[in-house]
Amino acid sequence: MIEVKDLHYSYSKQEAPVLNGLDLRIEPGQWLAVVGRNGSGKSTLARCLNGLFLPESGSVLVDGMDTAEESMLYPIRERVAFVFQNPDNQLVATSVEDDIAFGLENLGIPREEITDRVEQALSVMRLADKRDKPPHLLSGGEKQRVAIAGAIAMASTYLVLDEPTAMLDPLMRLEVIDSLTRLHREQGLTIIYVTNIMEEVLLADRVVLLDQGRVAKDCTPAELFSDPAYLIEQGLDVPQISYLAGRLADAGYESLRGALAVDELADRLCRI
Amino acid sequence: MLKEKLLLGQYYPADSPVHRLTASCKILVTIIYMVALFVADDWLGWGLLAAVGLAAVLISKVPFKAIWRGMKIIVIFCVLTFLLNLFMYPGDHVLLTLGRFRLTAEGLTYGLAMALRLFMLVVFASLLTLTTTPIQLTDGLETLLKPASRIGVPAHEIAMMMSIALRFIPTILEEFDRIVLAQRARGADLKQGNIAQRVKNFVPLLVPLFVAAFRRADDLSQAMEAKCYRGGAGRTRWKVVKWQSRDTVCLALFLLLLAGAILERVL
Ligand SMILES: Nc1ncnc2c1ncn2[C@@H]1O[C@H](COP(=O)(O)OP(=O)(O)O)[C@@H](O)[C@H]1O
Numbered sequence A: 001m002i003e004v005k006d007l008h009y010s011y012s013k014q015e016a017p018v019l020n021g022l023d024l025r026i027e028p029g030q031w032l033a034v035v036g037r038n039g040s041g042k043s044t045l046a047r048c049l050n051g052l053f054l055p056e057s058g059s060v061l062v063d064g065m066d067t068a069e070e071s072m073l074y075p076i077r078e079r080v081a082f083v084f085q086n087p088d089n090q091l092v093a094t095s096v097e098d099d100i101a102f103g104l105e106n107l108g109i110p111r112e113e114i115t116d117r118v119e120q121a122l123s124v125m126r127l128a129d130k131r132d133k134p135p136h137l138l139s140g141g142e143k144q145r146v147a148i149a150g151a152i153a154m155a156s157t158y159l160v161l162d163e164p165t166a167m168l169d170p171l172m173r174l175e176v177i178d179s180l181t182r183l184h185r186e187q188g189l190t191i192i193y194v195t196n197i198m199e200e201v202l203l204a205d206r207v208v209l210l211d212q213g214r215v216a217k218d219c220t221p222a223e224l225f226s227d228p229a230y231l232i233e234q235g236l237d238v239p240q241i242s243y244l245a246g247r248l249a250d251a252g253y254e255s256l257r258g259a260l261a262v263d264e265l266a267d268r269l270c271r272i
Numbered sequence B: 001m002l003k004e005k006l007l008l009g010q011y012y013p014a015d016s017p018v019h020r021l022t023a024s025c026k027i028l029v030t031i032i033y034m035v036a037l038f039v040a041d042d043w044l045g046w047g048l049l050a051a052v053g054l055a056a057v058l059i060s061k062v063p064f065k066a067i068w069r070g071m072k073i074i075v076i077f078c079v080l081t082f083l084l085n086l087f088m089y090p091g092d093h094v095l096l097t098l099g100r101f102r103l104t105a106e107g108l109t110y111g112l113a114m115a116l117r118l119f120m121l122v123v124f125a126s127l128l129t130l131t132t133t134p135i136q137l138t139d140g141l142e143t144l145l146k147p148a149s150r151i152g153v154p155a156h157e158i159a160m161m162m163s164i165a166l167r168f169i170p171t172i173l174e175e176f177d178r179i180v181l182a183q184r185a186r187g188a189d190l191k192q193g194n195i196a197q198r199v200k201n202f203v204p205l206l207v208p209l210f211v212a213a214f215r216r217a218d219d220l221s222q223a224m225e226a227k228c229y230r231g232g233a234g235r236t237r238w239k240v241v242k243w244q245s246r247d248t249v250c251l252a253l254f255l256l257l258l259a260g261a262i263l264e265r266v267l
């Protein structure tokens, strides 16, 4: 479990704090979406979860380990893997398999075990035929999958992704999302998914909306989308179906509120 | 585009005894060969070394064309070196007088020798990069520097820096090409005007490139930290190339060559 307690963080003394008393508990096995307008502190929060940024006050505990304790930093980062937004800037090594091995090398894992784990990560992420490719010859989606493979190889239990598909085209986006859903389902990986794409929020069990460095709403995707006016106020997109359902509900068809998919809305409409 | 013009990653894949040598062995041999070139001081030595260099090229199965591609500028240097020595080297046996310049036999010999040394030096060095992948080179360098890390040479860090540079050079060149296209699309004319103007036209290309590079550096350092990177101590090296007996033999042969060159000079 990751427990964030009364977390404060600011980049400089002069400016207002970016995270301002944020509380959050993330249970293992969850898929949590984190949304909020630009500048609401999503990326900052994400970087606090694996100790890249340390709390100014308050605390972040990963399975009981405090990120503020220096000796805990590496065990924490082993458990909490991170996938960044820009696919180009997070692959370190000159080939796919070397990049997957990078984290394992850092942990000082014996050579034979690295070979096994890299092999397994390659096969899980279906990258075996790309193993020798240099990163600059991969597509954006493949780069993100390599980054995810690195996390699997480290046997992380939590995977934090900061808008991993923001720079990808729709097809590659599906590719990445597919592998994530598979990992979540088959290996029970806990996923903390920062995004501003509302279709992706629908994948989550739970969604947290950040506003001015605090959790403004903590609910299911269905609940979040049942209030289009609030979403717009928070600077978020509203999925078209939710928008339609919301407008109809406001006009008196209360049973339609919160419909997320076309089929669902059609079903409910038929029952009126 | 720029990427093709720069001779980067010019590795020439082939299956040859030279390719199979360990990178650290090849680096050592290259250094020894270079030293020998400059220790040798008569045509017997230079001829022998040139023959060894030629033999290495033949054994490596790298076609002359591939070597030649990287040598064009160097040949100009060789010719310049030759001419400079030809006319400037002091000597008594005058062959020809051209106005104020005297062409001497010593100058001719020395000029030819210098040009040949320079030429062979570059041929041999390019053979190293042609038969060794950049990453093997980096690894080899780390292996060689490892003993020096005890006296404070950051061996692992140097190798890591080289490998990151290798990883990002293609990415940054791609970015540069993109910026050039973007500026052209806005009507920037990069090929017009005198040198000063061209340099000035270049500034709008370099600024975004540097901004992006610093951003990248920042992102990458976070990515490395997130993957528990903490320098070389306690770190496994996954792929280690083992020093083979053929490396020992090769190294011994070149040491012999160097010893011969030294003896010849001293005696
Ligand atoms: N490296 C930084 N230095 C200074 N301020 C920053 C830095 N990164 C982000 N900020 C500021 O912190 C706030 C929150 O940023 P961020 O966590 O990136 O938000 P989000 O990911 O939700 O868009 C923004 O106002 C942003 O300007």
Ligand SMILES: [Mg+2]
Pocket: A042, A043, A044, A162, A163
């Ligand atoms: Mg962000």
